[in-house]
Amino acid sequence: MSNVTGPGTAQDRNRLFEQLVDRYQEPVLRMCYYCLCDKTQAEDAAQETFLKLYRTLDNYRGDCSEKTWIMKIATRVCYDMNHSGWFRFMNRHVTPEMLPAEEEPEKRNDAELAEAVMKLPYKLREVILLYYYQGMNVNEIADALNLSHSSVSGRLKRGREKLKKMLEGRELDE
C-alpha cells in the first residue's frame, strides 16, 4: 500500500493519481459493474469515481486504507446512480437469456454466482461485494458505507443466506 498523504507539487499529485488509477481502475470498474448490473453504467461510475478521487486527493488524511477510501467514493457514486429516478426505471435485472451460453462447468458456475450476486437487494449486494470481492473487513466496510458494525454484520449474514438459497448446493464461507 502506498503512503498516500497529501501530495506536494502538482506533478507529484498527478503522478500519484496515475498510480492509483493504474492500481484500482479494474477493481473499481468491476465493483461498479456488480453494483449497477450494467457495463455502460459501470464505466460511467468508474470514471466518476476517479474524477472525484482526483478532486479530493488533497483531503486524504491517512485515517483509513487507500482501498477503503477509494471504495467509499465508488460505493457512493454507485448508490447515487442506482437511486437516481432515471436509473431506477431501467430494467437492469439479469435474466438467464442475457447470459452467454456456456458449456464448460467452470464458466457455468461463474455465471450462476455472478447472476446470484446481481440479484441480491442492493444494500446486501454492496456489502457482500466489499467483503468477499474487495477483501475488506467489517470495520473498513462500516467506514466506507457510514454504517454501524452491527448493520454491516447483519447485512453480510442476510446476503449469505439469500445467496445460499439461490446457489443450490453452494454457500459462501463465513
Add this chain to the structure above:
Amino acid sequence: MNKKISADEFRESLDRYASDLKANLLLAQSIIASEAEGEGKMKRKWIKSLVLALAMILTLGTVAYGVTSMFRIVNWQGEVTSTVAPEEPQGVSENEEPLIGSLLRYKDTVPDDEMVRAWFDSEDYPNGENSTDKQAEKHFRCAEDFLDYMSGVTTLTAPARFPEGEYEYFDAVVTLVCKDTGKLEVVASGDAGPIHYIRYRMDEADALPLQYNVNIGMKDGRNYSIQSLLWYEELPDATGLNEGETVEQAEARGMDGALLIRNHLNDSDRDVVMVRKLKEPVACKGLISLDPYEEATMKFYEERIWIWGFGNYDPAELLKMFNGD
C-alpha cells in the same frame, strides 16, 4: 452438505465472469487534462442555501415550482393570509457566471466533517451569489442508525417510526453547525484557483443538528421524503397553496401546528407541513453571513417539517410516522 465458496474463489469467479471489462488506459490522463482546463461534470445540490430553500418551499410549497392566479398563503389554522406570492429569489446560473461552477465544484471536494466558506471576488453580486457555504454532515444509509443517532438530538424531531415493508433504499443526511458556545477550528484557508476558502472543523460535542433530509424508496414502489429544518424567525405563515389544493388542520405529536395538503396538481408536491416552536431559541456560530470574514451568531426559534409521499397517498397516513400509530 453445501460446498463452501471461499473469498478467493468468489473473487476469481467474479473476475473471470467480468474479464471482458477492461480498464481505459487513458483515463488518468484524460481526467488530469480536463480538470486542468476547468471542465468537468457539475453536480447540483438541490438545497444551495437555507434562505433560498425555505423561501422557495414557503413561497411555493411544492417541489415542482409553479405559481398560479389562485395562489394562497395560509397560517397554521388553514386561514388564507395572502394571495400574493412573494417574489422568487433569482439565482445566478453557471451559464451567466462560470465562476459559480468553480465555486460549487470546490465545495464538492470538502469532506463531510468539515465546514467551508468559499467565494470569488466580484462586486457584481451584492446578494452574495459569489459565495457559498457548506456545513458539516452525517450520512446514514440505514433507518436504524439514523433513528439511533436522532434519539440523542433535541433540536430536531425524527419520525417515531418509518414505513413498514422492504426497503429499496434509505438515505438520510443530517446537517450540523457549531453551537454558539463551541469552537470552530480553522483547518485550512487559501485559494483554489479563483476561489478563496476558509475550512473549519469542530468537536463532535459542539455540533448542533440544524436540519435533516430523509429519502426512502420501498420495493413496492412507495417513495417518501422528509425534511426538518430549524428556522431563524417565528413565521405566522405555514405554507403556500397552489390552485385546487386544499388544506386541513391535523394533530401531530409534539408539534404546535400541522397541516395536511390535498388535491395536488402533481404527485411531487408536499403533503404535510408541521411546526414546533422551540422552548428556548438555539444559537449557533453562523457561516451564514454574507461577509466571509464575519463569524456571525444566529438564533433559531422554530423547527419546520415537510413530508412528501410520492404517489396517491392520504396525507393522514404520512402523519402516522410522527404519531407512532
